Amino acid sequence: MAEIFFWEAVRRAHDEEMARDPMxxxxxxxxxxxxxxxxxxxxxxxxxxxxxxMDTPISENGFTGLGIGASFLGVRPIIEIMxxxxxxxxxxxIANSAAxxxxxxxxxxxxxxxxxxxxxxxxQLGAQxxxxxxxxxxxxxxxxxxxxxxxxxAYGLLKSAVxxxxxxxxxxxxxxxxxxxxxxxxxxxxxxxxxxxxxxxRDVTLFGYNISVHWCLQAAEILxxxxxxxxxxxxxxxxxxxxxxxxxASVSKTHRALVVxxxxxxxxxxxxxxxxxxxxxFFELDAAPVRVSAANVPIPFNHKxxxxxxxxxxxxxxxxxxxxxx
Amino acid sequence: xxxxxxxxxLREMLxxxxxxxxxxxxxxxxxxxxxxxxxxxxxxxxxxxxxxARPGHDYVITGYRDHVHAIKCGSDPKAVMAELYSKETGCxxxxxxSMHIFDVKxxxxxxxxxxxxxxxxxxxxxxxxxMKGGDEISICFxxxxxxxxGTFHESLNMAALWKLPVLFVCENNLYGIxxxxxxxxxxxxxxxxxxxxxxxxxxxxxxxxxxxxxxxxKAVDHVRSGKGPYFLELMTYRFRGHSMSDSNKYRxxxxxxxxxxxxxxxxxxxxxxxxxxxxxxxxxxxxxxxxEQIEKDIIPFAETSPEPKVEExxxxxxxxxxxxxxxxxx
Numbered sequence: 232m233a234e235i236f237f238w239e240a241v242r243r244a245h246d247e248e249m250a251r252d253p254m255x256x257x258x259x260x261x262x263x264x265x266x267x268x269x270x271x272x273x274x275x276x277x278x279x280x281x282x283x284x285m286d287t288p289i290s291e292n293g294f295t296g297l298g299i300g301a302s303f304l305g306v307r308p309i310i311e312i313m314x315x316x317x318x319x320x321x322x323x324x325i326a327n328s329a330a331x332x333x334x335x336x337x338x339x340x341x342x343x344x345x346x347x348x349x350x351x352x353x354x355q356l357g358a359q360x361x362x363x364x365x366x367x368x369x370x371x372x373x374x375x376x377x378x379x380x381x382x383x384x385a386y387g388l389l390k391s392a393v394x395x396x397x398x399x400x401x402x403x404x405x406x407x408x409x410x411x412x413x414x415x416x417x418x419x420x421x422x423x424x425x426x427x428x429x430x431x432x433r434d435v436t437l438f439g440y441n442i443s444v445h446w447c448l449q450a451a452e453i454l455x456x457x458x459x460x461x462x463x464x465x466x467x468x469x470x471x472x473x474x475x476x477x478x479x480a481s482v483s484k485t486h487r488a489l490v491v492x493x494x495x496x497x498x499x500x501x502x503x504x505x506x507x508x509x510x511x512x513f514f515e516l517d518a519a520p521v522r523v524s525a526a527n528v529p530i531p532f533n534h535k536x537x538x539x540x541x542x543x544x545x546x547x548x549x550x551x552x553x554x555x556x557x
Numbered sequence: 558x559x560x561x562x563x564x565x566x567l568r569e570m571l572x573x574x575x576x577x578x579x580x581x582x583x584x585x586x587x588x589x590x591x592x593x594x595x596x597x598x599x600x601x602x603x604x605x606x607x608x609x610a611r612p613g614h615d616y617v618i619t620g621y622r623d624h625v626h627a628i629k630c631g632s633d634p635k636a637v638m639a640e641l642y643s644k645e646t647g648c649x650x651x652x653x654x655s656m657h658i659f660d661v662k663x664x665x666x667x668x669x670x671x672x673x674x675x676x677x678x679x680x681x682x683x684x685x686x687x688m689k690g691g692d693e694i695s696i697c698f699x700x701x702x703x704x705x706x707g708t709f710h711e712s713l714n715m716a717a718l719w720k721l722p723v724l725f726v727c728e729n730n731l732y733g734i735x736x737x738x739x740x741x742x743x744x745x746x747x748x749x750x751x752x753x754x755x756x757x758x759x760x761x762x763x764x765x766x767x768x769x770x771x772x773x774x775k776a777v778d779h780v781r782s783g784k785g786p787y788f789l790e791l792m793t794y795r796f797r798g799h800s801m802s803d804s805n806k807y808r809x810x811x812x813x814x815x816x817x818x819x820x821x822x823x824x825x826x827x828x829x830x831x832x833x834x835x836x837x838x839x840x841x842x843x844x845x846x847x848x849e850q851i852e853k854d855i856i857p858f859a860e861t862s863p864e865p866k867v868e869e870x871x872x873x874x875x876x877x878x879x880x881x882x883x884x885x886x887x
Contacts, residue, residue, distance in 0.1 A: 296674070
């Protein structure tokens with residue numbers, strides 16, 4: 232098992248799938264000659280050529296729709312949208328074409344596309360490059376939404392997404408491409424549904440996804456060492472559909488729950504997980520569930536304001552201590 | 558075009574006309590719900606172009622005025638009518654409706670309700686055709702108003718850039734819902750807007766099927782021979798409102814009467830009668846046969862077919878038992 236960068240894991244999944252199946256292509260802004268803004272397609276242009284590694288015009292709705300149309304005829308496109316903030320422009324094709332075509336054709340036509348895109352707060356990228364859209368995508372019936380928290384998931388989720396016959400949106404994070412982690416040397420397919428226990432615990436469940444899993448893990452260490460609280464961390468790598476059974480199982484064990492999200496709270500992952508907790512295991516609760524979310528503001532440019540806008544491990548710790556009356 | 562082909566096309570267009578009129582009646586009887594966009598007046602566009610193309614072989618995609626295009630591609634009119642009646646036996650198993658007729662077996666790749674939505678999908682299908690090396694072409698039928706969407710410009714650019722085998726057919730019926738083209742569009746002649754993308758384009762009369770056919774033949778040959786996309790603008794008129802909820806108050810009686818004289822059915826019929834290839838009696842007989850087919854064959858099928866089962870409400874949201882959802886066959 233080798234330790235590699237997150238971007239290398241994404242690149243490896245591209246490379247393996249493109250080597251295996253000539254119908255797998257990748258497309259997006261600067262994915263070819265440049266090799267991808269975050270190096271996710273580095274070297275693939277030279278290896279597979281311009282027909283399969285397509286540098287597209289800056290036309291998000293157009294090229295996303297093009298990938299969807301190609302998928303109707305058996306092509307398996309991996310579409311990179313450079314920043315998820317630009318995916319707003321492609322929302323019509325994602326929501327109205329890719330996600331609905333199987334249903335409204337009575338199962339005749341499917342759109343097996345993968346759309347990968349990073350979002351979230353990195354370093355002072357400003358309001359229009361720091362937003363997140365997972366809450367929008369997970370509300371669309373017919374679209375799968377997954378979000379890796381480490382290189383192994385990034386690799387395995389992309390592998391499965393390419394081969395799955397449903398459209399899959401992969402929510403990545405600008406800040407995480409340089410993160411290192413172990414990825415199996417052998418080919419590996421990560422499930423597109425479910426959740427993972429990132430840390431076992433008995434006193435409280437911290438639900439995280441993508442970058443917030445790391446805040447949860449840091450918080451759990453602090454809680455354990457300094458406060459004697461053993462937190463369980465659940466990694467919600469699948470945001471749509473969410474893992475009802477996994478959420479219920481953990482909360483039924485710990486009887487307390489926090490949901491940690493980098494996004495602003497309204498209509499978000501936290502709201503959805505709390506609704507599931509209410510529906511599935513309300514009477515198991517020893518305390519009201521809590522959300523730790525971003526402030527409901529466009530992400531500011533100023534670094535201090537930017538930092539203040541989003542959660543971190545300390546805020547998770549504080550919220551847990553408050554829940555325990557400490 | 559041979560006389561026999563002209564007569565066949567007259568029959569096909571008359572069938573389309575009567576089929577659409579019957580849809581209207583079914584809607585008025587409240588047997589068909591939702592939105593309904595009818596095709597009368599524009600028949601020569603679809604039939605002329607598809608006569609020059611290869612129905613069932615070439616991939617066709619369009620907007621919500623889609624019943625006739627599906628039928629010309631080879632769809633069973635019974636299944637199209639059953640879809641309007643929202644029955645399990647419908648083209649799209651009652652899940653789509655009038656605006657979402659799909660018949661992938663006949664390469665009719667769907668009707669889509671977002672104006673301009675099919676443009677990039679058509680270009681994507683052309684990309685797939687090129688990758689696979691087939692001799693099919695991708696044909697996108699849309700109205701003039703779709704050309705004010707961003708997808709039009711994005712798609713034309715990519716189609717030209719990558720020289721993809723796609724034929725854009727613009728059925729210019731002069732109105733985007735209730736807004737006349739010169740009130741919505743700075744350059745009303747659509748083929749001129751395409752020049753900026755380096756795409757071959759032309760504009761012809763969309764009411765005379767022979768004119769449409771002859772121009773479409775050039776366009777189809779251009780695309781099929783690998784010369785890249787083509788944009789064909791057909792000047793036409795819809796005789797009915799945009800949809801059934803249309804007050805149709807935005808057009809003058811005079812304008813409607815002028816266009817009524819240019820009915821594609823009358824033009825072809827008059828030409829065949831003048832050439833002594835058809836008699837009025839033959840035409841009346843044909844009409845009677847078509848109406849009988851619709852009443853005795855198509856409508857009863859739609860009316861007596863079962864509705865989808867409520868227990869199957871969530872079927873077709875995702876694929877069933879996809880192994881990769883669980884991480885592959887480990």
